[in-house]
Every structure is written in C-alpha cells, then in structure tokens.
Amino acid sequence: MNSILNIDDLHLEVRRDHIANPVLSGVDLSIKIGEIHGLVGNSGAGKSMLAKAILGILPAATRISSGVINFDGKDITRLDSKQRRHLASRHIAMIPQDPMTSLNPVRRVGKQVCDVLQLHMGMDRGKAQQETQRLLDNVQIREPKTVMRMYPFELSGGMRQRVLIAIAFSCKPELIIADEPTTALDVTVQRQILQLIKQLQMNSATALLFISHDLGVVAKICDRVSIMQSGRIVECQTAESLFDEPQHAYTQSLLETTSKYYRFDRGTNTHSETPAEHQDHA
Numbered sequence: 001m002n003s004i005l006n007i008d009d010l011h012l013e014v015r016r017d018h019i020a021n022p023v024l025s026g027v028d029l030s031i032k033i034g035e036i037h038g039l040v041g042n043s044g045a046g047k048s049m050l051a052k053a054i055l056g057i058l059p060a061a062t063r064i065s066s067g068v069i070n071f072d073g074k075d076i077t078r079l080d081s082k083q084r085r086h087l088a089s090r091h092i093a094m095i096p097q098d099p100m101t102s103l104n105p106v107r108r109v110g111k112q113v114c115d116v117l118q119l120h121m122g123m124d125r126g127k128a129q130q131e132t133q134r135l136l137d138n139v140q141i142r143e144p145k146t147v148m149r150m151y152p153f154e155l156s157g158g159m160r161q162r163v164l165i166a167i168a169f170s171c172k173p174e175l176i177i178a179d180e181p182t183t184a185l186d187v188t189v190q191r192q193i194l195q196l197i198k199q200l201q202m203n204s205a206t207a208l209l210f211i212s213h214d215l216g217v218v219a220k221i222c223d224r225v226s227i228m229q230s231g232r233i234v235e236c237q238t239a240e241s242l243f244d245e246p247q248h249a250y251t252q253s254l255l256e257t258t259s260k261y262y263r264f265d266r267g268t269n270t271h272s273e274t275p276a277e278h279q280d281h282a
C-alpha cells in the first residue's frame with residue numbers, strides 16, 4: 001500500500017536561553033493511505049511536537065534543523081506559510097486533546113462547522129448548513145438542527161468532541177492527526193469517541209495518526225503502531241505483532257504497564273457494543 005506521509009530523519013530543536021535543545025532526533029515514520037497509525041510514548045517523548053511539525057504549527061522557539069516531511073509526494077517543510085496553511089486546512093486536519101477549549105465560545109456550533117465548509121470547500125451558506133446537519137448526524141449527534149443553534153457551553157465534553165470530529169472529517173482530508181483525543185473525557189465517553197473515530201475512519205479513505213501514551217487504547221483501534229522514545233521512533237509494527245512480539249526493551253516496558261483489561265478487550269472486538277452517549281446537551 002502507498003504511503004500518504006513519509007518522514008525521513010527529522011531533527012527538531014527548541015531554543016532556550018540561546019541553547020538549542022534537541023526534541024526530535026532523527027524521526028522516521030511512514031503512514032499508509034487509509035490506515036490508522038498509532039504513536040505511543042511517554043510524556044515528553046516528542047509526540048505532540050511531531051504532530052505540530054506535520055501540521056505546520058510549531059512554537060516560535062522551535063526549528064526543523066534537518067530532515068524531510070513528505071506529504072503526498074511533496075516535502076512540506078519547504079512550503080511557504082500560505083501554502084502550509086492551505087495544506088493544513090484542507091488536506092491535513094486535527095482532532096484536538098481538549099474539546100472544552102477548542103471551539104469558539106461565542107459562536108454557535110452550526111456556524112463554526114459552516115465556516116469551515118464555506119471557507120475551505122467553497123460551499124454557499126445553504127449548502128454548508130445542509131452539509132453541517134449531515135456531518136453532525138454522522139457523528140451521532142441527535143437532533144442536529146437543534147444542536148447547530150447552540151453555543152459550545154451548552155454541550156457536554158463528549159458532544160463537543162463529536163463536533164470537533166465532524167469538523168476534522170468535513171473537508172475529507174487525506175490525513176487526520178488526533179493528539180490524545182480522549183484524555184480529557186471520562187472513561188465511558190472515551191470508549192464511545194474511540195468507536196466513533198474508528199467507524200468514521202473506516203467509512204472514509206482518510207489516514208489517521210492517533211497519538212496516545214496508552215498502548216492499550218492504541219492497540220484497540222490501530223493497524224500499525226510506532227513507539228517513540230526520547231525524540232526517536234524505536235519500533236514500528238502491526239498492533240497484533242507489537243503485543244505478541246515486542247522487539248525493543250522500551251516497548252516491552254510499556255507493555256508491562258498496559259492493563260490486562262485492555263489486553264483482554266483487544267481480543268473481544270468491542271467496536272459496536274456501547275450504546276450512544278446520553279445527550280443531555282449539558
């Protein structure tokens with residue numbers, strides 16, 4: 001299968017007090033068209049920095065010192081900021097970690113989805129409203145017309161994350177980066193959101209980079225998993241073989257801290273058994 005993203009020997013540093021500190025030290029990563037690729041590693045390993053490098057939203061003090069990020073055949077580190085913004089808005093989308101702060105608090109939910117469709121898909125207002133209703137329905141929001149008129153504070157965390165997932169899929173991007181998309185949610189809602197992401201991804205041709213520190217969660221929804229330690233990918237395997245035959249000592253230590261519950265759960269496909277989240281809009 002062809003790759004949509006190929007990262008080759010990527011080095012990235014952060015400047016602090018005039019000293020350059022390495023954050024990514026030769027990352028190699030390849031994501032195939034349409035796959036769910038997990039990225040797992042401890043806190044500070046560099047997962048979010050790698051995501052930001054792909055999205056072109058690195059903090060000011062950081063610099064890519066060498067390496068290539070090849071997206072759909074082009075080295076995107078060489079694009080100017082306008083080309084990069086177009087790419088990030090239309091072809092690479094993200095599902096953020098914190099649904100509570102990721103929507104505009106003073107704009108109605110429906111308008112926020114419509115804005116994206118009008119701006120990036122060139123739809124007129126009427127078409128964008130229709131499509132917004134369809135997208136909200138797709139992420140299993142009941143009464144989408146009512147929800148479109150609400151403000152973010154009127155929705156639960158799970159509902160907001162559903163809206164953000166709808167936005168991420170709205171422009172039919174080739175790649176979506178989900179950076180810990182469920183950690184801010186309670187456990188029951190986490191499961192539903194994971195199922196939803198998996199289901200939407202399966203119904204589209206979109207590749208997904210799913211970032212987590214939890215190998216158990218990743219193993220449940222990913223095709224392949226890359227393990228990151230101290231700014232490097234130390235192992236990449238199918239989810240199945242990673243659990244059965246971890247090669248790297250760091251992967252083995254991560255597996256030891258993965259709960260038995262997830263190991264069991266992985267074997268009993270749970271993707272369709274949880275009922276839809278109670279939508280109290282509160």
Ligand SMILES: Nc1ncnc2c1ncn2[C@@H]1O[C@H](COP(=O)(O)OP(=O)(O)OP(=O)(O)O)[C@@H](O)[C@H]1O
Binds near residue numbers: 059
């Ligand atoms: N805005 C920033 N400015 C400077 N350095 C940063 C910034 N954000 C992160 N770093 C540094 O970059 C390194 C990698 O951080 P990163 O956020 O990518 O880790 P992570 O793997 O995503 O961790 P977590 O699992 O906690 O989210 C860390 O050493 C961190 O201190």
Ligand SMILES: [Mg+2]
Binds near residue numbers: 179
């Ligand atoms: Mg992070």
